[in-house]
Amino acid sequence: MPDGSYERPQQRQFNPYSENGGTILAIAGADFSVIAGDTRQSEGYSIQTRYAPKVFRLTERAVLAVNGFAADGNMFVKKVKQRLEWYRHAHAKDMPLRAIARLIQTMLYAQRFFPYYVYNILGGIEEDGTGAVYSFDPVGSYEREACRAAGAAQSLVQPFLDNQIYFKNQTPAPGASHPTHLPLPDVLSIVIDSFTSATERHIEVGDGLEIYVVLAKGRSTQELASIGGLQELSTRAEGDRMFVIRRDLKKD
Amino acid sequence: MSIMQYNGGSTIAMVGKDCVAIACDLRLGNQALGISSNFEKIFAMTERTYIGLPGLATDVTTLHEQLRYRLNMYTIKEERTMEPETFIHLVSSTLYEKRWGPYFIEPVLAGLQRMPGGSFRPFIASTDLIGCINFAKDFVVAGTASEKLFGVAEGLWEPDLAPEDLFETISQTLLNAVDRDAYSGWGAVVYVITEDKVIKRTLKGRMD
Amino acid sequence: MDISFALTGKGYVIVAADTTAARSIVKMKSDEDKIKVLSPHLLMAFSGEPGDTVNFAEYVERNLRLYHIRHTYALRPASAASWIRRSLAESLRSRSPYAVNLLLGGYDTATHTPELYWVDYMGTLTSVPFGAHGYGSYFALSLLDRYHDPEANLEEGLATLRRCIDEVSKRLVVSPGKYKVKVVDKDGVREIEL
Numbered sequence: 001m002p003d004g005s006y007e008r009p010q011q012r013q014f015n016p017y018s019e020n021g022g023t024i025l026a027i028a029g030a031d032f033s034v035i036a037g038d039t040r041q042s043e044g045y046s047i048q049t050r051y052a053p054k055v056f057r058l059t060e061r062a063v064l065a066v067n068g069f070a071a072d073g074n075m076f077v078k079k080v081k082q083r084l085e086w087y088r089h090a091h092a093k094d095m096p097l098r099a100i101a102r103l104i105q106t107m108l109y110a111q112r113f114f115p116y117y118v119y120n121i122l123g124g125i126e127e128d129g130t131g132a133v134y135s136f137d138p139v140g141s142y143e144r145e146a147c148r149a150a151g152a153a154q155s156l157v158q159p160f161l162d163n164q165i166y167f168k169n170q171t172p173a174p175g176a177s178h179p180t181h182l183p184l185p186d187v188l189s190i191v192i193d194s195f196t197s198a199t200e201r202h203i204e205v206g207d208g209l210e211i212y213v214v215l216a217k218g219r220s221t222q223e224l225a226s227i228g229g230l231q232e233l234s235t236r237a238e239g240d241r242m243f244v245i246r247r248d249l250k251k252d
Numbered sequence: 253m254s255i256m257q258y259n260g261g262s263t264i265a266m267v268g269k270d271c272v273a274i275a276c277d278l279r280l281g282n283q284a285l286g287i288s289s290n291f292e293k294i295f296a297m298t299e300r301t302y303i304g305l306p307g308l309a310t311d312v313t314t315l316h317e318q319l320r321y322r323l324n325m326y327t328i329k330e331e332r333t334m335e336p337e338t339f340i341h342l343v344s345s346t347l348y349e350k351r352w353g354p355y356f357i358e359p360v361l362a363g364l365q366r367m368p369g370g371s372f373r374p375f376i377a378s379t380d381l382i383g384c385i386n387f388a389k390d391f392v393v394a395g396t397a398s399e400k401l402f403g404v405a406e407g408l409w410e411p412d413l414a415p416e417d418l419f420e421t422i423s424q425t426l427l428n429a430v431d432r433d434a435y436s437g438w439g440a441v442v443y444v445i446t447e448d449k450v451i452k453r454t455l456k457g458r459m460d
Numbered sequence: 461m462d463i464s465f466a467l468t469g470k471g472y473v474i475v476a477a478d479t480t481a482a483r484s485i486v487k488m489k490s491d492e493d494k495i496k497v498l499s500p501h502l503l504m505a506f507s508g509e510p511g512d513t514v515n516f517a518e519y520v521e522r523n524l525r526l527y528h529i530r531h532t533y534a535l536r537p538a539s540a541a542s543w544i545r546r547s548l549a550e551s552l553r554s555r556s557p558y559a560v561n562l563l564l565g566g567y568d569t570a571t572h573t574p575e576l577y578w579v580d581y582m583g584t585l586t587s588v589p590f591g592a593h594g595y596g597s598y599f600a601l602s603l604l605d606r607y608h609d610p611e612a613n614l615e616e617g618l619a620t621l622r623r624c625i626d627e628v629s630k631r632l633v634v635s636p637g638k639y640k641v642k643v644v645d646k647d648g649v650r651e652i653e654l
Contacts, residue, residue: 153403155399155400155403155432156399156400156402156403156404156406157403158400158403158432159400159403159404159428159429159431159432160403160404160407160408160428162428162431162432163404163408163424163428164407168427168428168431169423169424169427169428169431169457170424193407194407197403197406197407198403198406200406201402201403201406259584280584280586282580285597285598285601286601287578287586287588287591288578288586288587288588290586290587290588291586308582309582309584309586310545310548310549310552310580310582310583310584310585313545313549313583313584313585314546314549314583317546353553
């Protein structure tokens, strides 16, 4: 107004969140676990980078995939890693997978009223040697599952996984039954197909694919021998082994 | 909540080898409340042309009646049946006529196009609610489960599927997609159109 | 808010509607008939915007009567439903749309089948084994999912209707007291005291 007064008080707003696209996915086998994510990071229609990892090695037998708001995701992974390091110093061993899952819940719920805007999927090997996948919502609700997709292309990938992993809407032959866990080569094919499909139809998915494979102790690595772009991440030859497969996805 | 999601429902069409398939769910709801599990969204327009009309349920019926009327007038005047490629343009112009007050429908079409030699070529297409045509070579989807349908179809579909394999592919795609959509499902109907016959099958699905 | 139910059975359709006419919090009338007899074998329960309801119902009634007089026979249920639907669909995109929801219960004397159509104010039409409009639908539909039997005789059909009405009386805050129940079968339409 001319006299210097205002009709309304001035308001300012800062939006502390953003959404950075991408998709993550994990599948548990009987004695292995596969955790994958694409590497594109975007904001709106702009690609910020074609290589921003969303999948992280936590311990010798645990991998965490983080999707949503990248800044929150990176900070969250950093804090989880820090807590795991403290655990190692205190107990002289790695934290078991189910304990990491509960830790993640506690850490997420601690931010209940200013949440980390991220969907987490934790994969790895349990203490009993079984492959496991845990999925979380941003405030810490979690569940152990055989498979889970999250992120931008969740709605494209999850129904495909329902069909291919859980055999939903498929009737087994009389006297037969569907397997509860699939062999590693089948799982890898499904993961790759899921991401190529998502890349084809979703603009926020593409560029690169990182597939982490965690094998239980003593399990043969034979099935990975013929896979291209394979790199071993294990620090010890005995115990659980971890590998990463890096592949290209379409960049358009 | 968008008017396109008010009644729920989804449709998909796929190309196979010398055949096409088109399928829809059977739900009709009012937002989250289910009203009917017997609401078919696919209609036979000619012997070898089928159209799926997912969207606002009142417009499903109105548009079907409108298209049937215009198709009948063409058939009477021209004394020949309309080919699917011609028909999709009829659909397009019928929708564009209502550019500023549209029918809330995204049609999906599947048919066999009669070629000059007398053989048939698979043809599918879809349009948006104002009639912009999408001529796809593989599959087309529409409805409240369209994202899910895209994901599953992209994973399951392959070129040159025989009629029975195409039936399995389209059925699995639809069923698994609508099971992840609260507004679609409640049973499904699949049509497989081949040169000499049309097979209609009603599928049981999850009722939740 | 009006409540109406309808269900099919072996050779009949039962249509029920409450009899309250209310304005705001005041009950103006408690014996209003909200089920029109459109033809010898066709019933229509109507609900929605007060004013629109009766006006539209009478419009439909007169037009179907005119058809009957002109042709000496009445429209069959499917055709009547289709005409009524079109009237609503055209009205929807007009300057003053009717806000009327309908349940059309009829008996097709040519095919000897009971028919029930659920129609809303937009012109959505679907054939259903049972249907409901208004707040009653949130209670009745789940009951009807459980208890409806297309092969049930009239006694059993009325018992199922009773369940719906009782449930609404028990659980709905603004439940109406009385209902009018009409039945259509091969012998035509008649009113039934529950």
